[in-house]
Amino acid sequence: MSHRCWLVKSEPETFSIDDLAASPRRMTSWDGVRNYQARNFMRAMAVGDRVFFYHSNADPPAVVGIAEVSRTAYPDDTQFDKSGDHYDPDSLPDAPRWDMVDIRFLEKFDQAVSLDRLRKEPRLKGMTLLKKGSRLSVQPVTPSEWDIIVKLGKAHKR
DNA sequence: GCCAACGTTGGC
């Protein structure tokens, strides 16, 4: 059975792919997602699914590497933390509204694949990330999109 | 159910 592919966004100043690689066991819980569509995509993730790590609000914005899902969706504890930024007063402990998954670092690309570069690739034209106004922080990636981007991330030898 | 107001995202 093959795994599905995803993309998650993070601002590198907040949490970069290097932060992920430097985390204990190279893992982190992907908390703080507060968008229903993004949450539903996380709920559809399976252990072993591949995940592109995208740096948003970066210079340049870019896909910078690969992680994998190491734990399927479970309640995001930050929704109950009154002192935290992600507190949701409307979420009840016996019916949590927001979930998170765990992801583990797999690799950093030899070369980041910038948003600009992605836009230049005709075969990526339909990609969710490239759609006008798309702000989804967790989104699916098709297998063909995956392969194209992985190739772009490998260093060119000549 | 409509839609204006508001807050957020994220490229530039």
Next chain:
DNA sequence: GCCAACGTTGGC
């Protein structure tokens, strides 16, 4: 820092 696009909220 600006602002377009989007999602959510709440009055009606």
